[in-house]
Every structure is written in C-alpha cells, then in structure tokens.
Amino acid sequence: MPRRPDPDLESNILDAAQKLYSKGGERALTMRAVAKAAGTNTPSVYRRFRDRDDILRALLQRTRLEIASELDAASSPQQACERYLDFALAHSHEYELFYRHDYELQHSKGAKRAGVKLQGQPARDAMRRKLAAYLGGEPGDHEALLMSLWMQAHGAAMLLISNVILPEEAEFARAVFRSSVAALLKSSQHLKSS
Secondary structure, three states: OOOOOOOOHHHHHHHHHHHHHHHHOHHHOOHHHHHHHHOOOHHHHHHHOOOHHHHHHHHHHHHHHHHHHHHHHOOOHHHHHHHHHHHHHHOHHHHHHHHHHHHHHHHOHHHHHOOOOOOOOHHHHHHHHHHHHHHOOOHHHHHHHHHHHHHHHHHHHHHHHOOOOOHHHHHHHHHHHHHHHHHHHHHHHHHHHO
16 A cells, blocks of 8 residues: 655745754754654655755745734734844844845845745735825835834844843834834824824
C-alpha cells in the first residue's frame, strides 16, 4: 500500500523552521536542521520548499500576517503602534526577518524565480485601514502619516531590541514613543480639519 502524503507536513516544517529561527536566527536554519526538527527527512523538505530562502519567504509571510493581525485587532492607530512595538520586542528574531530580509526575499532576482511568493503588504494595509477609520477618507489617503508612524515604531523597536536604549530606560522610552505617536496623530487631525 503506498504511503499517503502528510497534509500537515508543510505546516510542521514551517513550525519547526520558526522555532529554529526564533532560537538561533538565520544561521540555525539549515534544510537538514529543519527536517530533523520537523520529524521528516531532507528530501521531504525540498519537495515543499526549493531552498532555504523559500522557507525564509514562508516564515516572512507568516510574520507579516501576524503583524497585520495585531494591527487589525487594535482599537485605534495608537494601539496599533503599541502592538507593532510589542510584537517586535516579543519576537525579535521574527522581526529581524521582517525588516532585514523583506526586500531581498521579495524583490531580488532569486525571489522572482522562487516557489513561495509574498503576497501584498498586509501590515501596511491594516494600518492604512486604521488611519482611514480614525481620520476619515480612503485607506490610501494618509501615506505620509503611515510612513511617519512606521518610522517611529521601527526606530523604537530597533533601539530597544539592540539595547541602545538601556533596559532601565525602556519604560521612559515607551512613554516618549506613545507621546510622539499621539502628536503625529493629533497634527494629522489638525491638518484634516483646516
């Protein structure tokens, strides 16, 4: 009797890869290590993913969707910014994948031939919807504000993750971050009403 393919194997492979990446970053992610952690063999991994970059793309897409889900669950743009920062701090390796490899995995020559394709910009789209609901207009109407908020959140995340802002200063830094987000949103409301 022929063996039936495991319908959950691809998900198990990605779960294993995510655990490896979370613990050791990119250098911990080899096809052999992923296969072992997923309880399968290397050829099974290669049947589902062309190479390590394809696994990274799939993990990147997962991370992008997780961040978008956090933003969608927020009740306001302020809370969305807080959730973005919280995600980055709680999942620093995944966040590193998100900010360091997004361009390379999505736009490089190799990405054009890849088996796993990244879909859209779910986190940006989620924030566009939040801003439109908060300020009015259409989701694409607030691109400068979106970029400003993203730069604020990413900068805060990187400074906190790298410990450039010392752990004992983290609460103060977060308060400053919240104030700067509130100021950006307030100035955008003022521009809208004038």
